[in-house]
Amino acid sequence: MANVYPEAVCICKKFDLSDAQMQEVVSRLTEEMTMGLTKDTHPRAVVKCWITYVQDLPTGQERGKYLALDLGGTNFRVLLVDLKSETEVDIQSKIYAMEQSLMKGPGKDLFDFIAECLANFVQEQKVENEELPLGFTFSFPVQQLGLANGVLVAWTKGFSCEGVEGRNVVELLQEAIVRRGNLKINIVAILNDTTGTLMSCAFKKLNCRIGLIVGTGCNACYVEKTANAQVYEDYQTSSKPNMIINCEWGAFGDNGVLDFIRTPYDKVVDKSTPNKGRQTFEKCISGMYLGELVRLIMVELKEQGVLFKGVDSQLLQQKWTFESRFLSEVEADPPCSYCKTSKVLDEYGIRCAPDSDKACVRYICETISRRSAKLVACGLACLIKRMNNKDLSVGIDGSVYRFHPKYHDLLIEFMQKLLGPCFNFELVLSEDGSGRGAALIAAVAAQK
Numbered sequence: 248m249a250n251v252y253p254e255a256v257c258i259c260k261k262f263d264l265s266d267a268q269m270q271e272v273v274s275r276l277t278e279e280m281t282m283g284l285t286k287d288t289h290p291r292a293v294v295k296c297w298i299t300y301v302q303d304l305p306t307g308q309e310r311g312k313y314l315a316l317d318l319g320g321t322n323f324r325v326l327l328v329d330l331k332s333e334t335e336v337d338i339q340s341k342i343y344a345m346e347q348s349l350m351k352g353p354g355k356d357l358f359d360f361i362a363e364c365l366a367n368f369v370q371e372q373k374v375e376n377e378e379l380p381l382g383f384t385f386s387f388p389v390q391q392l393g394l395a396n397g398v399l400v401a402w403t404k405g406f407s408c409e410g411v412e413g414r415n416v417v418e419l420l421q422e423a424i425v426r427r428g429n430l431k432i433n434i435v436a437i438l439n440d441t442t443g444t445l446m447s448c449a450f451k452k453l454n455c456r457i458g459l460i461v462g463t464g465c466n467a468c469y470v471e472k473t474a475n476a477q478v479y480e481d482y483q484t485s486s487k488p489n490m491i492i493n494c495e496w497g498a499f500g501d502n503g504v505l506d507f508i509r510t511p512y513d514k515v516v517d518k519s520t521p522n523k524g525r526q527t528f529e530k531c532i533s534g535m536y537l538g539e540l541v542r543l544i545m546v547e548l549k550e551q552g553v554l555f556k557g558v559d560s561q562l563l564q565q566k567w568t569f570e571s572r573f574l575s576e577v578e579a580d581p582p583c584s585y586c587k588t589s590k591v592l593d594e595y596g597i598r599c600a601p602d603s604d605k606a607c608v609r610y611i612c613e614t615i616s617r618r619s620a621k622l623v624a625c626g627l628a629c630l631i632k633r634m635n636n637k638d639l640s641v642g643i644d645g646s647v648y649r650f651h652p653k654y655h656d657l658l659i660e661f662m663q664k665l666l667g668p669c670f671n672f673e674l675v676l677s678e679d680g681s682g683r684g685a686a687l688i689a690a691v692a693a694q695k
Contacts, residue, residue, distance in 0.1 A: 252607050254553045258544055259614040261510040264621050268508055269665060272625040275504045277633065280494065286477035293501045296494055298479045299442050299468065300394040302487035303691045305450040307333045313693070314369075314379045314432060315685035316361070316420075319386030319440070320404055321345050323361070325368040327379075328686035333451070340682065341368055354411035358423035366430055378431040380693040382685030385416055385437055391493075394692060397437040435692040436685070440644070441468040442491055443684025444677040448642025450687055452675055455640040457630055458491075460680075461623055461654070462645025464526075465533040468493045469630045496626055497529030505531075512543045519566055528626075532619045534571035534647045542569035544611050554604055560595045568595075571647065574612045579652045585609075619647070620654055624661035627672075631662075637670055642677035649676065 264272075282288040283296030315326040322342050329337040343364045349357050369375045387404070389397040395417045402412060411419065417434050424430045438446075445458025445468055456470045471492045473485045499505065505527055516539050517523055517530055530536045546563060548554035555563075562568050576587045585605040592600055592608065627641060648654050658674060666672070677684070 252548070252553055252603070252610075254551055255544075255548055255607050255610060258547065259611060261512075262614050262618045264508060264618060266664065269621055269625050269661070272505070272508065272622065273629045273632070273665060276496070276499055276626060276629045279499055279504065280496075280629070280633065283494075284471070284475055284477060284492070289478050293498045294494060294496055295498070296471075296476075296478070296492050297391060298476050299391060299438065299491045299493050301436070301438070301442055301446070301491040301688060301691075302473065302485070302489055304453075304455075304470070304489075305446060305687050305691055307450060307453060309450070309687065309690040309694065311690065311693075312374065312377065312379060313686040313689040314365075314381040315384065315682050315689065316365070316381060317384045317386075317681040317685065318361070319384065319681070321350070323364075324682060325365060326682045326686060327368070327372050327374065328683055330686075330690060336450075336683065338679075338683065339372055341371070350406045350408065352408060354408040354414075354419060355423070357408045357411070358419050359426065361420060362423035362427050362430065365424065365432060366427055369430070369432070375429070376431070378433065380435045380689040381432050382443075382687070382689035382692075383417060383420065383434055383437045384440060384443055384681040384685045386440055386681070389416070389437065389439070391437070394436050395434055436688040438685060438688055439466075439468075439493060440681045440684075441466050441493060442680075443682075443688070444642045444644045444680030445469075445491065445684070446687040446691075447680045447684035448640060448675050448677045450683075452640040452642070452673070454638060455642050455675070456634060456636055457627065457639070457641040458677070458680065458684075459623070459627065459641055459643045459648075460645040461533065461619075461643065461648040463533060463535045464497060465529045465623065465645070466493070466495060466497055467626060467630065469634065471634070494626075494630075497526045497533075499626075500527030501525055512540055515543055516540060528622065532622050534645070536571075537574055537615050537619060537647070538569040538571040539567055540615050541574060541608075541611050542566075544615075545569075545608065548607070554607055555597055555600060558597050558600070560597050562595045563597070572650065574616055575647075575651045577609050577612045578616060580609065616651065616654065617657060620657035621661050624658055624665055627658070627662055628665035631666060631670055631672065638672075640673045640675050642675055642680070644677045644680050 279294040282292035283294045312329045317324040326340040388400040441458040449455040459467045473490045476490045573591045580587045588605045
C-alpha cells in the first residue's frame with residue numbers, strides 16, 4: 248500500500264494508536280471515572296458515572312408478564328414480555344408513530360398520547376385486567392434520582408415539549424395513566440439503553456457485568472461496588488453490594504485529556520457538529536461520525552491529485568454524505584475484490600475507478616474502524632480492570648457492532664492485547680436491551 252499511495256498512508260498514520268497510547272487512554276479514563284464516582288470531584292468530572300439505582304441483576308429465574316416502553320425518537324414501542332422460562336421468552340410489541348405536533352406541543356399531550364397507546368396495546372393483548380409492572384427506557388439526558396425517578400435535563404432529537412424539562416418523567420407518565428382511569432400499570436423503573444443491554448444479556452449470561460452501545464452514539468455501563476459510588480446517598484449503609492453505573496463515557500476528553508490522540512480531522516468534524524467541544528470520545532468512535540472522517544480523508548487525497556483523478560463528485564464535497572454503513576459495506580469485500588466498494592463509490596457518481604483507488608478507500612475505512620475499535624477496547628479494558636473481574640461477559644448492541652463485519656474480532660484482538668492472559672471475557676450481542684432489558688428491570692424490581 249505504501250508503494251501505491253504513500254500520501255494515504257501518511258494521513259492514516261495519524262489515526263494509528265500505539266500500544267503505549269492505548270494504555271495511556273486506559274489510565275486517563277480510569278482517573279476520570281474515579282473523579283465521576285467521588286462525591287467531592289463529581290461536580291467537575293466530565294465522565295459523570297451516574298448511578299442508575301439498579302442494584303440487582305437478573306438471576307434467570309424471573310417469571311411472569313411485564314410491560315416495557317421504549318421512547319427515544321419519532322417512534323416509540325410498547326412491549327409485553329412474558330418470561331416463561333430461562334430459554335423461553337415471548338415478546339409481543341407494537342410501534343407507534345409520533346406526530347411532530349406531539350413532539351413540540353405541551354408535555355401533557357405527549358404523555359396522554361403515550362397512555363392512550365398503552366391502553367390500546369394492553370386491550371389488544373387482552374391483559375387490561377392484569378396489574379402489570381412497566382420498565383421505561385427513556386433515551387434522553389436524564390438525572391436519575393431513584394429507580395423510578397428520572398428528571399429530564401434537556402430535550403434532544405427534535406423534541407421540545409414544554410413543561411417536561413426539570414420534571415420527573417415517570418411521574419408525568421404515571422399521572423397520564425391515572426387520568427385515563429382504565430389502566431392497571433405501575434411504572435417501576437426508568438433506564439437508558441446501556442443498562443437495558445446489560446440486563447438483557449445477564450438474563451442468559453449470569454456473569455454479564457458490562458453493557459455497551461456502539462451505534463449512532465457510544466456509551467457503557469458496568470457493575471460497581473456500591474461503596475465506591477459516593478454520589479449514592481446510601482453508599483456506606485446500603486445492604487446491596489453492587490450498583491450499575493451509567494458511565495456516560497462519550498464525554499471523556501471534553502477537558503482536553505484526549506488531545507494527545509486527536510487528529511486535525513477529528514477537530515474539523517467537531518467544529519461541524521451542533522455540540523462543539525462535547526462528546527469527544529464518542530466522536531472518535533461512533534457511527535454518527537466515522538463516515539465523515541473517511542470522507543474528509545478522501546476529499547484531501549482527491550485535492551492532492553492522488554485519488555479519483557479526473558472525476559468530479561459533488562456529493563463527495565458535501566458534509567456528512569458518506570454514511571457509516573458504507574464502512575461496513577466496503578470492509579465486507581473479500582481481499583482483492585471490490586464489488587461492494589464499487590457500489591458505494593457509484594452512489595457518489597464515481598464510476599470506473601481503478602482498483603488502486605478502491606484499495607485506498609478500503610484502507611482508509613479500515614484505519615478509521617480500527618481506531619474506533621481500539622478506543623472501545625480501551626474503555627472496556629478500563630472497566631474490566633476496575634472491577635478486577637477475571638471471567639465475565641459484555642453485552643453489546645448498536646449498529647456499528649451489529650453490522651460491521653470485523654468489529655467484533657477487532658475488539659477481541661485489542662482487548663486481549665490490553666488485558667493479557669489473566670482475564671477471560673466473552674462479547675455477546677445483546678437482544679433488544681431497550682425492550683427486553685426494560686422488562687427485566689421491571690421484573691427484578693417487582694420481585695424485590
